[in-house]
Amino acid sequence: MAIEILTKEDLNQFHKSLLEDIKEILKGKNQQAKKWLKSTEVRKLFNISPGTLQNLRINGTLTYTKIGGIMYYDNDTIDKLLNGNKIHAQPTLFK
Template identity: 80%
Template sequence: MAIEILTKEDLKEFQKSLLQDIKNILKGNNEQSKKWLKSTEVRKLLNISPGTLQNLRINGTLTYTKIGGIVYYDHSDIEKVLNGNKVNALPTLFK
């Protein structure tokens, strides 16, 4: 079995490579890769029950598309609903 000796430079190069890989993975997760989401994905994203999601559809809060029994939601519409319902918190005054 051959013995390899690692130098500090080798470890620094590995660290740079690893950090770059992690940055690429995180960057990929921040960008929405799917335009259309299924109900289960939306429920998971918003942490809501199937009934709550149905109520959002029924009352027109959240638009959707239904194809062959599968309901799809546009990711940008979900963001619009979230942004449209933002509540500005009043700063707490300390005495």
């Protein structure tokens, strides 16, 4: 059994990483509570470029509503899209 020594720097890095993960989770909950999302919110959610979002609109993958030049995306539609494209991983055996 190997012994690992943790330094203060390791703990600080873990702390920062944990805080960032918690912030992302809280951001996600706030976005999911909204009925309609703007393009910038959808791009941040999927981490995609404006061109990729445009391609999703053009090919009909993601529906939207346009009001006065601003595009809105239904959060329920986004959830259905994500759940409909879910891929189930094959279990792996560890030796």
